[in-house]
Amino acid sequence: MTDRRARAQARQDVHDPDGVRLQKVLAGAGFGSRRACEGLIADGRVSVDGVQVSELGVRVDPQRAVIHVNGLRVQLDDSVVTLALHKPAGVYSSMSDENGRPDLSQFVADRTERLFHVGRLDAETTGLMLLTNDGELAHRLTHPSFEVPKTYVAQVEGKVARGLGHQLKQGTELEDGPVRVDEFTVIETTPQASVVEVVLHEGRNHIVRRLLAEVGHPVTHLSRTSIGPIRLGHLKVGRTRVIEGRELGRLMSSVGL
CATH class of the missing domain: 3.10.290.10 (RNA-binding S4 domain)
Incomplete structure (x- = not known):
């Protein structure tokens, strides 16, 4: 031809x-x-x-x-929206908490779309969450087969040993099965406490807290800083921003859309 x-x-x-x-x-x-x-x-x-x-x-x-x-x-459909939210501590990952506890709805009360959250953070964990009315995007971001990496910064107890990153990449056995991190970086360490960055694509409940506690470094503060190509950046606590244009394109392409 x-x-x-x-x-x-x-x-x-x-x-x-x-x-x-x-x-x-x-x-x-x-x-x-x-x-x-x-x-x-x-x-x-x-x-x-x-x-x-x-x-x-x-x-x-x-x-x-x-x-x-x-x-x-x-994305050409104006009715479809995806937001980044910087979740504060003390807020539950629900759009309507059945027990009346602080939930995510307060941060999007001015929006008319029916939004739902992508994934979860426990109440005391801060950081990036995605809210969207794009069902296919939400499904792919949360489905294990797409292995979307998530980055966390954790403050932990004790001084982190030099070989811990290698150990975590090899795999650590938890009560519900093994987990392997994709990347592990020590940002700061002292005899009393350390700050580490963890990248993994697991989505099990409390996975970062349980993993670090298992290797002898209980978490004292935890924040998620990225989901796939979307970064928390300088977004203030309790604020949202619209993900659009090339940034949204990178997010969609990361899960095959």
């Missing part, structure tokens, strides 16, 4: 004559002016439903087409 025929076949596969021009869709999604988006298309950096598109006449249905730019998914 010649290049011309291949391009024509690709255009036929993804072109929706009743749709919106692809460059207009991309411009509306924040990828620059229409002229800049035409450049992205002409350079072969855009795909629609898995097909690379390089022709400027292609039209798509924004509600149905799966579009990627530079390999990152573009």
